[in-house]
Amino acid sequence: MAIHAFAFHRAPCLRAAAIALLIGSVQACKGQPELLREGSTGGIPLPKDSTLARVALGDIAGSTRNTLLTSIKNPYEGNTGAIEAGGELFVRMNCVACHGYDARGGMGPDLTDTYWRYGGSPAEIYKSISEGRPQGMPAWGAMLTSDELWKLTAYVQSLGGSFPAALAEQGKQGNLGATLDTATGVLKGRQSEP
Amino acid sequence: MQPVDNPSIRIAFRSLISLVFAGAAVTACTTHEYPGRRANDAGDSSGVSAAATSSTSTPAGENVTGATAPTGPGWGIPADGDWTTQGRDYANTRYSPLAEIDTSNVSSLRIAWSFNDGVLHGHEGTPLVANNTMYLVTPFPDIAYALDLTKPGAPIKWTYRPNPSPIAIGKACCDVVNRGWQLADGKLIYNLLDGHTVAVDAATGKELWRTQVYDVTQGVTMTMAPVIVKDKVLVGNSGGEMGVLGSLTALDLKTGKIDWQATSTGPDSLVKIGPDFKPFYSWMQGKNLGETTWPAGAWKNGAGAVWGWITYDPDLNLIYAGTSNTGPWNAQQRPGLNLWTSGVFARDPDTGMAKWAFVFTPHNEWDYDGVNENILVNLPINGKQRKVMVQFNRNGFAYTIDRATGEVLMVSPFGHENWASGIDSVTKMPIVVPEKKTEVPGHWVRDICPADIGVKDEQPAAFSPRTGLFYVPVQNICMDYKGREVSYIAGTPYWGADMTRHVGPGGNYGEFIAWNASTGKKVWGIPEKFLVYSGVLVTGGDVAFYGTVDGWFRAVNARTGKILWSQKLGSGIIGAPMTFRGPDGHQYVSVLAGVGGAAMVTKAMPGFPARGGTLYTFALDSSIPAQGAQASQSSASSNGAPAKEKR
Numbered sequence: 001m002a003i004h005a006f007a008f009h010r011a012p013c014l015r016a017a018a019i020a021l022l023i024g025s026v027q028a029c030k031g032q033p034e035l036l037r038e039g040s041t042g043g044i045p046l047p048k049d050s051t052l053a054r055v056a057l058g059d060i061a062g063s064t065r066n067t068l069l070t071s072i073k074n075p076y077e078g079n080t081g082a083i084e085a086g087g088e089l090f091v092r093m094n095c096v097a098c099h100g101y102d103a104r105g106g107m108g109p110d111l112t113d114t115y116w117r118y119g120g121s122p123a124e125i126y127k128s129i130s131e132g133r134p135q136g137m138p139a140w141g142a143m144l145t146s147d148e149l150w151k152l153t154a155y156v157q158s159l160g161g162s163f164p165a166a167l168a169e170q171g172k173q174g175n176l177g178a179t180l181d182t183a184t185g186v187l188k189g190r191q192s193e194p
Numbered sequence: 195m196q197p198v199d200n201p202s203i204r205i206a207f208r209s210l211i212s213l214v215f216a217g218a219a220v221t222a223c224t225t226h227e228y229p230g231r232r233a234n235d236a237g238d239s240s241g242v243s244a245a246a247t248s249s250t251s252t253p254a255g256e257n258v259t260g261a262t263a264p265t266g267p268g269w270g271i272p273a274d275g276d277w278t279t280q281g282r283d284y285a286n287t288r289y290s291p292l293a294e295i296d297t298s299n300v301s302s303l304r305i306a307w308s309f310n311d312g313v314l315h316g317h318e319g320t321p322l323v324a325n326n327t328m329y330l331v332t333p334f335p336d337i338a339y340a341l342d343l344t345k346p347g348a349p350i351k352w353t354y355r356p357n358p359s360p361i362a363i364g365k366a367c368c369d370v371v372n373r374g375w376q377l378a379d380g381k382l383i384y385n386l387l388d389g390h391t392v393a394v395d396a397a398t399g400k401e402l403w404r405t406q407v408y409d410v411t412q413g414v415t416m417t418m419a420p421v422i423v424k425d426k427v428l429v430g431n432s433g434g435e436m437g438v439l440g441s442l443t444a445l446d447l448k449t450g451k452i453d454w455q456a457t458s459t460g461p462d463s464l465v466k467i468g469p470d471f472k473p474f475y476s477w478m479q480g481k482n483l484g485e486t487t488w489p490a491g492a493w494k495n496g497a498g499a500v501w502g503w504i505t506y507d508p509d510l511n512l513i514y515a516g517t518s519n520t521g522p523w524n525a526q527q528r529p530g531l532n533l534w535t536s537g538v539f540a541r542d543p544d545t546g547m548a549k550w551a552f553v554f555t556p557h558n559e560w561d562y563d564g565v566n567e568n569i570l571v572n573l574p575i576n577g578k579q580r581k582v583m584v585q586f587n588r589n590g591f592a593y594t595i596d597r598a599t600g601e602v603l604m605v606s607p608f609g610h611e612n613w614a615s616g617i618d619s620v621t622k623m624p625i626v627v628p629e630k631k632t633e634v635p636g637h638w639v640r641d642i643c644p645a646d647i648g649v650k651d652e653q654p655a656a657f658s659p660r661t662g663l664f665y666v667p668v669q670n671i672c673m674d675y676k677g678r679e680v681s682y683i684a685g686t687p688y689w690g691a692d693m694t695r696h697v698g699p700g701g702n703y704g705e706f707i708a709w710n711a712s713t714g715k716k717v718w719g720i721p722e723k724f725l726v727y728s729g730v731l732v733t734g735g736d737v738a739f740y741g742t743v744d745g746w747f748r749a750v751n752a753r754t755g756k757i758l759w760s761q762k763l764g765s766g767i768i769g770a771p772m773t774f775r776g777p778d779g780h781q782y783v784s785v786l787a788g789v790g791g792a793a794m795v796t797k798a799m800p801g802f803p804a805r806g807g808t809l810y811t812f813a814l815d816s817s818i819p820a821q822g823a824q825a826s827q828s829s830a831s832s833n834g835a836p837a838k839e840k841r
């Protein structure tokens with residue numbers, strides 16, 4: 001069995017506490033190693049954790065417009081090699097067991113439609129994978145690198161249910177359908193069953 | 195709270211896994227007509243118009259098998275109008291002696307009242323009735339309701355909201371169900387999906403104790419119905435697809451404190467195997483077989499979850515509890531017999547010590563759990579009266595087993611299976627058809643019958659001491675299966691299979707049958723287009739009740755298999771019906787309609803119903819107060835209408 005190596009570095013306690021405060025979760029700083037977030041294996045610059053931490057959860061935000069949400073893009077979006085690598089991670093990390101081999105859901109939600117409990121823009125998907133979500137989604141940030149998380153995000157984006165960062169606001173407002181119709185010709189969120 | 199620590203997270207990068215439940219392909223089965231069915235003259239409008247397929251039927255008033263239900267003060271049989279435990283008695287007959295509703299008048303049943311519990315997940319339990327109160331527990335978030343049967347429309351008497359952890363939602367393989375709740379010692383006792391057991395004051399709804407039994411973050415949930423034996427509450431875990439260590443736990447009825455815990459795999463000390471353990475068959479005899487029939491350490495994630503039904507023989511002082519499928523499904527990762535998964539234990543309820551065990555499907559390659567109910571009856575076999583338990587196993591074989599010794603007295607298929615050519619006459623091990631072995635992963639094995647959910651799943655059968663017959667919900671479903679390598683990552687599924695399912699021969703997913711456990715033969719059967727995934731009720735009026743996944747609730751002549759009455763409910767039926775006598779002296783029949791659970795594997799079928807969560811209560815038309823009756827001078831009339839104001 002191949003052993004997977006993680007890149008860790010010790011983060012200052014203060015920084016971890018500040019992130020915890022910003023994302024609204026209750027986390028004690030116990031000096032755990034924090035993942036290295038900057039720079040991918042292929043030299044592609046990745047968004048910084050400190051920036052991502054300021055992206056609020058899609059379902060509880062809304063009183064103010066969060067421009068970050070629409071400006072953070074997945075550096076691997078549409079990158080064939082990264083999508084393939086993300087697809088392999090989707091299998092290896094047991095994502096398939098909950099979300100399905102076809103990602104159409106099972107124990108966990110469907111990832112191919114436009115209904116996103118915690119937001120369907122790249123930054124929101126990244127955060128959901130990294131931080132985990134309350135109804136059983138594990139926090140993969142504890143065992144995957146930033147680079148791998150963005151590749152997983154690229155794979156999820158390739159499934160067609162997510163939407164580009166630029167449409168994050170429309171997604172929140174429930175106005176996604178028409179926009180996507182032009183972009184992809186598909187109104188997945190509003191399809192009728194046969 | 196588990197007896198051993200979970201292994202630390204292991205990640206391997208060559209692993210593969212699969213989707214199993216959702217999205218699985220369901221093929222065929224649209225409007226297939228079954229040959230040889232008699233016309234149904236009882237006004238069944240389902241379009242399925244099923245009727246008995248066998249010419250054999252039982253004469254009125256005769257017990258045709260000689261099988262009887264155990265009786266006596268220790269057997270937990272409630273007052274005839276009540277229903278206080280899921281199986282109604284420790285033998286789990288699901289038989290009620292009430293006979294106001296019988297074969298002559300059941301066609302006039304209609305809805306007396308209904309109750310929507312507001313939860314849209316699979317409703318697998320049975321309502322309970324005692325002290326003119328009905329008790330219900332919803333699927334997650336496991337809300338308990340007490341309904342006042344003395345008042346029109348049975349209004350809510352109290353509500354208890356335990357607020358379990360939502361993490362549990364993502365750790366439950368097959369919907370966030372609750373399989374049942376129990377009344378004992380003035381308490382309503384049940385399990386929460388997040389690994390806790392609670393006891394609530396049945397009179398007030400006040401929480402009396404709440405015990406964490408398992409750790410939900412590791413993928414361990416609880417869905418089964420506790421069973422209360424003497425001063426013990428017996429509970430087990432779920433998570434056969436999550437790499438859990440299966441176990442049965444006894445809590446103190448008064449305090450909720452954990453008394454003993456016995457695992458399904460591992461060394462004898464954990465499994466609670468001692469000098470008194472005497473399995474009948476030699477291949478199950480030896481030291482630490484729960485550890486040595488596995489690759490080193492694999493038993494720790496080998497499942498054997500205890501998520502099914504528990505029965506109890508007070509005369510022998512033994513409880514019977516099955517163990518789940520083996521983990522992971524991919525059998526190549528666990529060479530060996532993988533004891534004691536996919537089997538059943540007889541244990542001393544006071545100490546947890548095992549008396550005997552039997553494994554139905556050793557080295558399980560198909561997800562055939564051993565957790566189905568073991569119904570306890572006394573019946574003649576080869577001219578000799580025996581105390582037996584009867585289990586309709588997932589693997590498609592019905593086992594009649596001597597419940598004192600674990601000797602298999604009778605075994606035969608009760609539905610369509612093709613994975614085993616039979617059961618070895620000496621070892622009672624299945625004789626596996628080589629082409630249906632799934633052990634080598636990475637290639638598709640086609641048309642294995644039954645599929646993972648079995649010829650019968652957890653939905654409980656019933657036994658009538660009047661007819662001597664068992665009434666069994668049967669599934670006719672097959673699968674294409676591809677094993678996949680998988681790694682254990684705590685809190686995520688440990689599954690290792692990719693699969694699609696399809697309907698079996700004849701095109702009917704379901705069947706409702708009557709079974710003779712002395713001869714191992716079907717007496718009659720009613721084919722159903724959709725799965726029969728409901729439990730069964732049989733009564734002193736010789737009426738058997740069951741439901742279908744598309745929502746038909748049916749009453750059948752228990753002797754002939756003739757459908758006497760059908761009512762379409764608001765969602766599919768996967769709970770078990772029950773009957774009680776109301777404060778007005780009349781007999782009522784109740785059932786929950788709320789499709790979900792493993793029945794969702796057929797959700798792609800045209801006509802598959804939407805989710806629901808409604809209790810329906812029926813009575814004879816003549817027993818129900820007339821609708822729109824004149825308001826009386828009291829505050830409420832019998833139909834719940836407010837009294838007319840005087841002006």
